[in-house]
Amino acid sequence: EDQVTQSPEALRLQEGESSSLNCSYTVSGLRGLFWYRQDPGKGPEFLFTLYSAGEEKEKERLKATLTKKESFLHITAPKPEDSATYLCAVQAGYSTLTFGKGTMLLVSP
Amino acid sequence: EAQVTQNPRYLITVTGKKLTVTCSQNMNHEYMSWYRQDPGLGLRQIYYSMNVEVTDKGDVPEGYKVSRKEKRNFPLILESPSPNQTSLYFCASSLSSKNTGELFFGEGSRLTVL
Numbered sequence: 455e456d457q458v459t460q461s462p463e464a465l466r467l468q469e470g471e472s473s474s475l476n477c478s479y480t481v482s483g484l485r486g487l488f489w490y491r492q493d494p495g496k497g498p499e500f501l502f503t504l505y506s507a508g509e510e511k512e513k514e515r516l517k518a519t520l521t522k523k524e525s526f527l528h529i530t531a532p533k534p535e536d537s538a539t540y541l542c543a544v545q546a547g548y549s550t551l552t553f554g555k556g557t558m559l560l561v562s563p
Numbered sequence: 564e565a566q567v568t569q570n571p572r573y574l575i576t577v578t579g580k581k582l583t584v585t586c587s588q589n590m591n592h593e594y595m596s597w598y599r600q601d602p603g604l605g606l607r608q609i610y611y612s613m614n615v616e617v618t619d620k621g622d623v624p625e626g627y628k629v630s631r632k633e634k635r636n637f638p639l640i641l642e643s644p645s646p647n648q649t650s651l652y653f654c655a656s657s658l659s660s661k662n663t664g665e666l667f668f669g670e671g672s673r674l675t676v677l
Contacts, residue, residue, distance in 0.1 A: 485664070486664045488664045488665065490666075495670075495671070496670060496671070497567075497653050497655070497668030497669050497670050497671050498606070498653070498666070498668050499668070500665050500666060500667070503664060503665055541605075541606070543606075543664065545663070545664045550608055550611070550621060550622065551606075551608065551663070551664055551666075553605045553606040553607075554605060555603065555604070555605040556605065
């Protein structure tokens with residue numbers, strides 16, 4: 455059974471204080487690992503896809519990396535507008551995603 | 564504007580009263596899916612559709628039905644809702660059935676079953 459564990463459950467940062475979110479996974483034959491952002495009362499918004507160990511993707515202050523057992527979402531010099539819940543998901547087959555429970559990030563001014 | 568539209572956004576109903584949550588996308592996406600999101604459990608897939616007239620069960624399909632008669636629409640049907648179906652429901656779509664991890668989500672439908 456595919457499993458995704460995200461840590462920490464919640465993270466509070468000061469504006470400008472860089473940090474990382476972790477996504478550990480167990481899957482038989484990883485097809486892709488996906489990061490999403492979810493704002494309160496909204497649907498998740500796709501951020502990144504990572505396919506193989508060593509791959510990295512960047513978007514503004516976010517950088518996602520992948521190893522054979524985990525992925526990190528690095529947030530550099532975060533701003534209050536980066537506050538959201540960040541979800542990680544893995545895919546083994548062609549259809550089903552297994553999501554983690556998310557990390558709730560709060561960035562204070 | 565590219566979007567996935569769900570209706571209703573909020574609904575309170577009673578046990579056993581059939582209801583349908585509609586989902587429509589305007590992006591000509593091939594793949595569509597329904598998820599429910601519950602505190603402490605995260606997002607779980609209910610049903611998905613690779614294309615018109617092709618649907619299949621996800622992880623938690625019990626108590627739900629779907630149909631895909633047109634490419635743009637993918638309604639979720641609760642024939643006899645029960646309180647354990649109280650949840651936040653999301654419809655999602657992706658361009659290709661070969662790339663179903665990059666999903667475009669709707670705004671969600673919050674359902675309460677009394």
